[in-house]
Amino acid sequence: MTVADRVVPTWTEPLATGASAPIGGPLGRHAVVGRHWFWTPLRVCLLLAVATLALGWFSKAACAQQFFNEDNKTLELDWRANRPFTALCYSDIIPLYSAERLNQGGFPYRTKWVDDEGKPTAHDRYMEYPVLTGLFQWFNAKLAHGWVALSTSPWIPNGLPVVVYFDISAFWLALAWLVTVWAVLRTHRRRPWDAVLVAISPLVAVHAFTNFDTLATACAAAGLLAWARNRPVLAGILLGIGGAAKLYPLFLLGPLLVLCVRSGRMAAWRSSALSAVLTWIVVNFPIWYAYPDGWGEFFRRNALRGADPDSLYNVVMQWTGWAGFDGPLGFQQTPSVLNAVSAVLFLVCCAAVAFVALHAPTRPRVTQLCFLVVAAFLLTNKVWSPQYSLWLVPLAVLAVPRWKLLLTWMVVDALVWVPRMMFYLGVDPSNAKKGLPVDWFLGTVVLRDLVVLGLCAVVLYEIYRPERDLVRQTGEDDPAGGVLDGAPDRFTLNTAKLRGRVVPAGRPADELRT
Structure with missing residues (x-):
């Protein structure tokens, strides 16, 4: 090219x-x-991503400040005066260092402790994250402890172990987002500059270091790139690794399945799915076998969670006074109906996406369906943690590369963080007059969800009107399709297609492979 x-x-x-x-x-x-020997699109995008990630680190740096406590003559983390909320710098990485007992040096999934000890709500706890994310935290904690132990020289910067831990974690998370940018740019080779949107996304500046989600985005984006390069086994391995960090990369196997059914390319999908499942098992099996209780903590705690503040279920509950599907629940009671409803709604959305994939006049592109599936999961799930929006960034850029539209969504989504922090500031009765009412926060959540639904509508419109798809206007069928790119249909639910052969958008008839 x-x-x-x-x-x-x-x-x-x-x-x-x-x-x-x-x-x-x-x-x-x-x-x-x-x-030019140096300034390629990739290097420009990576440089812009580094600048955005640096801004993201500085936005969290206020929560990694230290102060000398004159009362007990010790150096402490400065979270006085509700700094995480007033400075909008809150990051899960910092409190999890002690909450997950990483400061004690124990191995996650083996280490057990008691939360609320001495209270009626006392209960056993283990590391609550999937295996790779838990091991990632433990590895960074070990590096932080080693750095602090070795940093006796005045020439080597030092600080509280939790601060060193945050900085080390941020370094790896930034590298993961650079991999995400690289993979997106390489996937659509005729549109490399679309990766600029991944590099400069406001969501990256706000949430790259809120939690550990860039690990999963890197695996998902790299897996799609491997699929685009006709390497289904490698794609499956990367998606399996991503699934061991956050489950959502495994969802991408669903869109690949229905598209392979439509095009008769099931051998590639079987290779990818089998390698993904085996990879996930290989990563998880040692921890499951050695520490089954610790391994299952992630699933238990997710089952116990109620409607997250950022979910539509919570919006309805707050605005109507509704008690929820399960009504008032006691401590450690599972919201079984809510779990079932969110699961069924997601499956219904997946079925609708599968229908679209098999019914559309022209086979949809891989990333269009991937975006729809992940967006459906976030919209129907009982939990939409703010950093989950990072999952959508690479998929949205690949699915619907309309710059104004995407930046509008990213800005709206990033701004949800402000009323969220201001609402939490006022949760404490002593700060009731300092925070925002919950309606401000809930209103931005609804606006965010409406914008995401609007993106889904645009994707569906372009699926049924492929001539409006900016990617296909370049003359390509599906640059992320791999074995699907330019493949003729073998099975479709569209009766019009059964009466004749339809040329995929962007491909002349003589280029179709039979």
Whole structure:
């Protein structure tokens, strides 16, 4: 593929055209491009991602400040005066260092402790994260302890172990997001500049270091790239690794299944699915075998969780006074009806996506269906932690690369963080007059969900009107499709297709493989 085959965003995207004004305006029609020895699209996108990640680190740095406590003459983490909420810097990484007993050096899933000891709510606890994420935290804690032990020289920066732990974790999480940017850019080779949206996303600046989700986005994006390069086994391995960090990368096997059914490419899907399942088992089996109770903590605690503050279920409960599907629950009681409802709604949405995949006149692109499935999970799930929105960023850019639309969603989604923190500030009765009412927070949640639904509607529209799909307007069928790219249909629910052969969008008839 030559440089001339690339889509030039300053010619096609009004947002890019305006943004190019400080550096000379849109690319000239006769400009010579692609010959600079260093400034390739990949390096530019990675540099922009580094800048955004640095901004993200600085946004959390206020919560990693230290102060000397004159009362007990010790150096302590400065979370005085509700700093995590007033400075909007809250990160799960910092409190989890002690909450998951990482500060004690024990091995996760083996280490057990009692929460609320001495109270009626006392209960046993283990590491609550999936295996790879739990081991990632433990590994970083060990590195932090080693750094603190070795940093006796005045020339080596040092600090509280929790601060060192946060910085080490942030380093690896930033690398994972750079992998995400790289994978997105390589997946759509004719549209490399779309990866700029992954690099500069406001969601990255706010949530890259809120939790550990960039590990999963890197695996999911790299898995889709491997699939695009006709390497289904490698794709399955990467999705399996991602599933051992967060479950959502395994959801991507569903869209691949229905598209392989439609195109008769089931051998590739079986290879990918089998390698994903085996990889997940290989990663999880040693922990499950050695520490079954610790391994099961993730599933137990997720089953016990009620409607998350960011979920639509909570919005309805707060605004109507409804007690929820299960009514008032006691300590450690499972919201069984809520769990069932959210699971059934997600499965119904998956069935609808499968119908669209088999019914659309032209086979949908892989990333279009992947985006719809993950968005459906977030919208129907009882938990939408703020950092989960990172899952959608690479998928949205690959599915519907409309810059203004995507940046609008990202800004709205990122801004949910502000009323969320201000609401939590007022939860403490002593700060009731300092925080925002819950309605401000719930309103932004609804707005965020409506914008995501709008993105889903655009994706569905372009599935049924492939001539409006910006990716297919470049003349390609499905750059992320791998074995599906340009493949003719073998099975479809569209009766019109049964009467004749339809050429996939962007492919002339003589290029179809039979």
